[in-house]
Amino acid sequence: MEHFQMYIGGEGRDAASGEWIESQNPFTGETWAMIPRGGAEDAAYAVGVAEEAFRNPAWRDLTPTARGALLRRVGDLIADNAERLAEAEVRDNGKLKLEMYGQLQYVPQWYYYYGGLADKVEGKTLPIDKPNTFAYTRHEPLGVCAMITPWNSPILLLSFKLSAALAAGNTVVVKPSEFTSTSTLELAKLFTEAGFPPGVVNVVTGYGPEVGEPLVTDDRVKRVAFTGSEAGGQRVYQSAAAGLKKVSLELGGKSPNIVFDDANLDNAVKGAISGIFAATGQTCIAGSRLLVQRSIHDAFVGRVVEFAKSAKMGNPMDMSTEVGPVTTPPQFEKVLKYIDIAKDEGCELRLGGAPATRPECGKGWFIEPTIFTGVENKMRIAQEEVFGPVLSVIPFDTDEQALEIANDVLYGLASGVWTQNLNRAHRMAHGIEAGTVWVNTYRAMSMTTPFGGYKRSGLGKENGTDQIKEYMDVKTVWIDMNDEFPSPFSMR
Ligand code: NAD
Numbered sequence: 089m090e091h092f093q094m095y096i097g098g099e100g101r102d103a104a105s106g107e108w109i110e111s112q113n114p115f116t117g118e119t120w121a122m123i124p125r126g127g128a129e130d131a132a133y134a135v136g137v138a139e140e141a142f143r144n145p146a147w148r149d150l151t152p153t154a155r156g157a158l159l160r161r162v163g164d165l166i167a168d169n170a171e172r173l174a175e176a177e178v179r180d181n182g183k184l185k186l187e188m189y190g191q192l193q194y195v196p197q198w199y200y201y202y203g204g205l206a207d208k209v210e211g212k213t214l215p216i217d218k219p220n221t222f223a224y225t226r227h228e229p230l231g232v233c234a235m236i237t238p239w240n241s242p243i244l245l246l247s248f249k250l251s252a253a254l255a256a257g258n259t260v261v262v263k264p265s266e267f268t269s270t271s272t273l274e275l276a277k278l279f280t281e282a283g284f285p286p287g288v289v290n291v292v293t294g295y296g297p298e299v300g301e302p303l304v305t306d307d308r309v310k311r312v313a314f315t316g317s318e319a320g321g322q323r324v325y326q327s328a329a330a331g332l333k334k335v336s337l338e339l340g341g342k343s344p345n346i347v348f349d350d351a352n353l354d355n356a357v358k359g360a361i362s363g364i365f366a367a368t369g370q371t372c373i374a375g376s377r378l379l380v381q382r383s384i385h386d387a388f389v390g391r392v393v394e395f396a397k398s399a400k401m402g403n404p405m406d407m408s409t410e411v412g413p414v415t416t417p418p419q420f421e422k423v424l425k426y427i428d429i430a431k432d433e434g435c436e437l438r439l440g441g442a443p444a445t446r447p448e449c450g451k452g453w454f455i456e457p458t459i460f461t462g463v464e465n466k467m468r469i470a471q472e473e474v475f476g477p478v479l480s481v482i483p484f485d486t487d488e489q490a491l492e493i494a495n496d497v498l499y500g501l502a503s504g505v506w507t508q509n510l511n512r513a514h515r516m517a518h519g520i521e522a523g524t525v526w527v528n529t530y531r532a533m534s535m536t537t538p539f540g541g542y543k544r545s546g547l548g549k550e551n552g553t554d555q556i557k558e559y560m561d562v563k564t565v566w567i568d569m570n571d572e573f574p575s576p577f578s579m580r
Contacts, residue, residue: 089120091108092122095291096290097286115452116450117453123294125295130299132306137287142231146285152207152257159202159206159251160204163199170189171189174191177268181239182412182414182452185404185405192243195243199251206556220568221566221567223564224564224565226563229257233253234313235249236296238315238320242264242268248550253311253313253559258559261290262276273291307331309333324337340475340544341522342470347378348507349383350512364378364478366531372502375530378392380481393438401446411454411457420455422474427455430467433463435463435469440455440457440477443456463480500543501541504529505517505520523540523542535552536551537551
């Protein structure tokens with residue numbers, strides 16, 4: 089059994105309460121690590137340390153170029169430690185090592201990209217309609233930022249935020265999910281190793297209401313970046329509102345993956361599978377609604393079912409495994425509940441629909457890849473986020489109908505369009521109400537492309553050049569070069 093400590097001010101620290109949370113391995117179902125059950129006292133301490141670090145000349149007076157160099161160094165360290173970090177995530181959340189190792193080798197790019205951007209944030213000199221007056225803008229860091237992350241991809245989702253916030257000159261307190269904290273704790277140590285002053289990156293662990301909420305409501309925290317469920321996002325948004333904080337929310341989705349009859353169907357089958365069964369469907373961008381043109385519906389669904397049937401389940405540490413376990417017992421129950429809902433709604437079960445009892449799944453929390461046809465878009469299975477390996481297939485006839493169904497949900501995170509018709513591809517891309525439209529691909533991610541939700545899928549965008557300014561405030565500086573000050577009683 090491994091014991092992890094919180095990471096505050098460059099040092100490990102137990103919770104003030106002395107209590108612990110068990111972290112379980114979804115493949116074995118057994119507790120493999122203990123993490124501190126932090127509370128309000130720990131959150132306040134970490135914010136104090138982060139605030140002190142923000143004012144410390146060792147960080148505050150670093151030039152943006154020097155900050156960039158530190159970020160590049162931490163990127164190198166993440167690459168060097170990719171295997172170790174990947175294994176921590178596999179043990180904690182059951183994600184495939186195949187996926188995690190690839191992800192961890194890509195994550196450094198976020199630190200290189202924002203490291204490069206750190207010294208390219210330029211203010212403006214402003215044309216001004218007053219004689220002998222000079223005005224310019226400065227972009228300045230905000231201060232202490234709180235970052236709250238979910239269990240499904242702890243390091244990647246944190247890196248979206250952390251790389252930009254640090255490049256902008258802020259300090260950070262992270263609160264990872266109580267289910268999957270260990271990789272974030274390991275990651276934090278690399279910042280000290282890279283040369284970041286102690287207190288610039290801190291991690292508190294524990295439950296949302298106990299340690300996350302006090303973080304969000306602490307007056308010294310200036311910015312909150314949250315990734316998680318819609319309900320969690322609503323709570324965080326409300327709590328942050330009292331302090332009028334800047335907030336970004338990356339929330340859930342019910343993304344349409346739309347296949348037209350003129351698509352390259354070999355690729356579209358793989359796109360449909362990747363949309364819902366990669367990462368066991370536990371991704372915010374899951375293409376959980378597969379919209380298929382009626383003329384190819386039966387043949388296409390048959391191919392998707394056959395492909396899904398052949399997916400290899402089992403130990404996520406095994407590089408040949410393709411579908412791993414569900415991460416947590418509550419999520420396991422939730423997915424099974426939605427399978428029952430779909431059955432009650434009259435959908436036709438074409439594959440799966442039950443826990444996986446294959447010997448290679450051992451005692452893990454596995455659910456068979458599940459496919460329902462005969463789904464109507466108004467059903468709960470088509471409207472609500474399942475966050476698991478459950479695909480709803482919905483037929484359509486025309487482009488207009490596809491768009492109507494695609495947009496008829498509360499969410500708008502991502503979408504896929506499969507067609508070889510250029511005009512149709514662009515028309516769909518313009519018409520879909522979602523933050524990302526992938527044409528003839530799915531689940532592609534880059535640090536250079538803005539990512540985030542429309543509608544209830546969130547507020548704000550992460551990644552891309554604009555994001556660094558989301559972690560900065562703008563100050564306008566006026567210089568009056570006149571020798572005399574005119575009447576003090578009129579506006580200048
Ligand atoms: P969750 O909302 O239950 O928890 C997310 C984080 O918020 C956890 O760290 C949790 O402890 C914390 N939290 C909970 N209550 C809180 C409170 N009152 N104050 C402060 N913090 C609190 O979400 P989850 O189950 O961990 O993650 C799954 C959800 O995340 C899914 O809905 C998924 O779609 C979403 N998600 C979105 C994105 C995206 O980029 N849009 C990415 C990944 C996951």
